[in-house]
Amino acid sequence: MRFHISTLGCKVNQHESDVLTAALSAHGWQRSEDGDRADVCIVNTCTVTQKASMQSRQLIRKLQRHHPGARIIVTGCYAQVAPEEIEAIEGVHAIVGHSRRDELPDIIVRTVGHTEDAPIRAVDDLAPGLRFFNPATAAPGARTRPFLKIQDGCNSFCTYCIVPYARGRSRSMRPGQVIRHLRHLGQQGYHEAVLTGIHLGAYGLDLQPATDLATLLERIEAEKPLARIRLSSIEPHELSDGIIARVAASAIFCPHFHLPLQSGDDAILKRMHRPYSRDFFRQRVVTIAKRLPQAAIGADVLIGFPGEDDRSFEKTAGLIEELPLSYLHVFPYSRRPGTPAFNYPNQVPPQVAKERTALIRAIGNRKKQAFIEQAVGQKIDVLVENRRDRATGRLKGLSGNYLSILLDGEDSRMNTIAQAIVQDMDDTGRLGGQIIA
Numbered sequence: 038m039r040f041h042i043s044t045l046g047c048k049v050n051q052h053e054s055d056v057l058t059a060a061l062s063a064h065g066w067q068r069s070e071d072g073d074r075a076d077v078c079i080v081n082t083c084t085v086t087q088k089a090s091m092q093s094r095q096l097i098r099k100l101q102r103h104h105p106g107a108r109i110i111v112t113g114c115y116a117q118v119a120p121e122e123i124e125a126i127e128g129v130h131a132i133v134g135h136s137r138r139d140e141l142p143d144i145i146v147r148t149v150g151h152t153e154d155a156p157i158r159a160v161d162d163l164a165p166g167l168r169f170f171n172p173a174t175a176a177p178g179a180r181t182r183p184f185l186k187i188q189d190g191c192n193s194f195c196t197y198c199i200v201p202y203a204r205g206r207s208r209s210m211r212p213g214q215v216i217r218h219l220r221h222l223g224q225q226g227y228h229e230a231v232l233t234g235i236h237l238g239a240y241g242l243d244l245q246p247a248t249d250l251a252t253l254l255e256r257i258e259a260e261k262p263l264a265r266i267r268l269s270s271i272e273p274h275e276l277s278d279g280i281i282a283r284v285a286a287s288a289i290f291c292p293h294f295h296l297p298l299q300s301g302d303d304a305i306l307k308r309m310h311r312p313y314s315r316d317f318f319r320q321r322v323v324t325i326a327k328r329l330p331q332a333a334i335g336a337d338v339l340i341g342f343p344g345e346d347d348r349s350f351e352k353t354a355g356l357i358e359e360l361p362l363s364y365l366h367v368f369p370y371s372r373r374p375g376t377p378a379f380n381y382p383n384q385v386p387p388q389v390a391k392e393r394t395a396l397i398r399a400i401g402n403r404k405k406q407a408f409i410e411q412a413v414g415q416k417i418d419v420l421v422e423n424r425r426d427r428a429t430g431r432l433k434g435l436s437g438n439y440l441s442i443l444l445d446g447e448d449s450r451m452n453t454i455a456q457a458i459v460q461d462m463d464d465t466g467r468l469g470g471q472i473i474a
């Protein structure tokens with residue numbers, strides 16, 4: 038049996054496709070790459086915006102064209118929230134929701150004898166109390182820096198976001214399992230893992246006995262299962278002084294934080310149902326910068342939320358200008374049916390949102406450039422990735438504070454931690470240097 042997996046959406050979705058690949062490979066099935074024939078095509082869908090849902094449908098149709106006769110299995114967030122829309126696409130063999138993903142190998146086998154017109158539908162309501170799905174082993178995929186999902190779901194219900202409906206309530210991997218998976222990755226020769234979740238700051242609150250992210254990080258620090266650990270996005274109000282201090286004093290946690298700001302205007306934050314103010318966000322970033330002056334600090338920004346007028350946009354732009362941020366992820370607001378904000382008045386015209394998005398991206402590019410530039414002349418420890426840069430053929434290294442650098446060296450350097458000297462920055466803003474140790 039040859040299977041093909043196509044993935045849309047976030048890091049968590051990518052990680053879940055890696056977990057699925059590992060599970061199917063354990064059944065003796067073979068993954069086929071793009072262009073190869075496949076007996077089964079799995080589409081891991083996204084529904085974060087209307088566009089993502091449309092792309093999910095397009096991908097299903099594309100795979101049907103490229104793999105005539107293959108069984109088409111659709112899973113992921115779009116499958117969870119809109120199974121009837123997928124059912125309307127002819128030639129889909131099974132639709133599998135989040136809580137049934139571990140049954141996927143069996144469901145694929147069942148599609149062989151399934152003769153009804155309607156696809157197999159394995160989608161449950163995501164009721165509170167759902168358990169965290171803990172894979173047998175961590176699934177690194179083809180990455181130098183594998184993801185480890187330690188938390189799923191969200192209880193926050195921000196008014197623009199479909200995720201709590203698509204993934205259910207927050208649930209966490211037990212701390213002992215986190216250590217076991219990280220240790221296993223270390224034994225397999227990995228030097229870094231990225232701890233991910235849908236709402237990482239809610240880690241552990243659902244467990245019995247309850248715990249939290251700061252306590253987990255302390256245990257990881259004490260047990261040092263891996264050389265480097267990176268944290269993915271943490272909500273500003275959940276990034277405690279304790280977590281910042283832990284990273285500042287750590288030998289293994291990367292000095293890299295990513296915080297969703299979304300808006301720099303308090304009234305908009307309130308309408309978004311985001312439980313912090315611009316001052317609170319400012320204070321978080323300033324605290325990080327004081328404790329870890331070399332840290333990378335990234336932020337997400339959502340532009341064009343209903344009610345965002347020129348004044349509130351200027352507040353967002355002003356806050357971003359003022360803060361020592363290293364890079365931005367900027368998204369124009371997209372109306373998502375099924376969320377409260379879909380019906381909010383004062384929707385921002387798409388052209389205005391587009392122009393504002395471009396302005397914030399320009400600020401983000403300037404800040405990123407300045408952050409990269411200040412590294413020239415410094416010595417940095419980098420993890421050398423297992424693939425060369427396509428354009429230059431040089432090795433690629435990534436520092437703890439998220440600087441990417443092109444280096445000369447043999448393939449034997451790949452997947453090792455090396456010390457490099459940063460020598461220059463080219464016109465495109467890429468750093469170049471040499472390995473020195």
Ligand code: SF4
Pocket residue numbers: 191192193194195198199200201235236
């Ligand atoms: S915190 Fe808000 S934006 Fe993030 S997943 Fe939860 S509801 Fe969505």
